[in-house]
Amino acid sequence: FRYRNNFHLKQAHGNPRIKIQNLSVGFSNRLLLDNLKTEILNQENVLISGENGSGKSTLLKSIAGLQKYEGKIKRYGRLSLAFQNSSDSFLKTTVDEEIQLSKKKAFNHYLDDQRQIERWLKKLSLDKLLESSVYTLSGGEQKKLQILLLVIQAPEIVLLDEPFSGLDKKSVLNLISLLQESRSTKIFISHQLFGLDKIISSAYLIKNKKLIKMENIS
Template sequence: MRTEGLVKRYGRREVVRGVDLQARGGEVVGLLGPNGAGKTTAFCMVAGLVKPTGGSIRLNDHDLPRLPAYKRARLGVGYLPQEASTFRKLTVEQNVRAIAETLPLGRKERDVLVEERLRELKLEKLSGQKAYTLSGGERRRLEITRALVLSPKFLLLDEPFSGVDPISVSEVRKIIRSLRDRGIGIFLTDHNVRETL
């Protein structure tokens, strides 16, 4: 995946200027900078949530700015926002199943997929728990699990360590390394260089 000269303006205010990013499968690339530097806006443009003013976004042979967010997701672009993105009143399993329901699978295939994904990030013991009761680290694991249901080729993780306790930061780092080792390309943002590195 590659961006070149990514620009976003709101009226006369330029919030992103000339961002170039590139990652291959199995690479982790960090976009570091202080709050308000445009990191989240850049990610939202790549994910299809914000239309760029200029520049290009490519995934293999696909020109992404022309595609809506759901088509980008089908091509393998996953996005985890900094803010909580779970369905708070659903259980952990229901959260994962809600994403699996978007796939053209039969019931048995869907059940197997949900079980596999819950097991993958050790969420099976929490499967009946409501999402709003999860710790920051458990919530982040659930969000990553939901993204993995769609078999992404690239994941955009916006401040993945935000709102996560120090022990869970270590867990999230391990998860990121395991995703990288599986060949998933990862872009992540953060304002804390030390924590990220």
């Protein structure tokens, strides 16, 4: 397994947000993840890579409490998971209703100024879609809205499963800039590595059921 980018990882410092101890997950007598151990720090931005079927999404679901596992996962703070299918995240009908709900539900207030939100709506080309149904948006528009809503809600931990799939390079860079404004600890699963050097502080590879910390991505 080879990465197409080559960048050194930034150092993160701070208190733990997630502690994983002796984590194992299996399906139908097949062990998928075996005895994983790691700590993810406050405001750390983590990339998890690996072959298809290696257990990346399973690990995210375990951290989110949506997957049975053996071992311990300690989470320090509130957590949100950005599903691969963006529409699964929506609770309201229109774009504006989703934004207003996220403002009401916000855990922290990193992006609560209406002018800031309007600036990002315009930058993400969502400003003309406020009265549109979220279910009539294109897949790319749903992805952009999903991540904007997460940044407005501002939980302490955000899990992002393929957040950039199907997006052009300009949209990817805009979303990375938006995510850089968030102080949440973020864990990314992404086959799309373009632009991630601007935000990633740690990277792991899942291989042979183990979680391997990497010094750089090359």
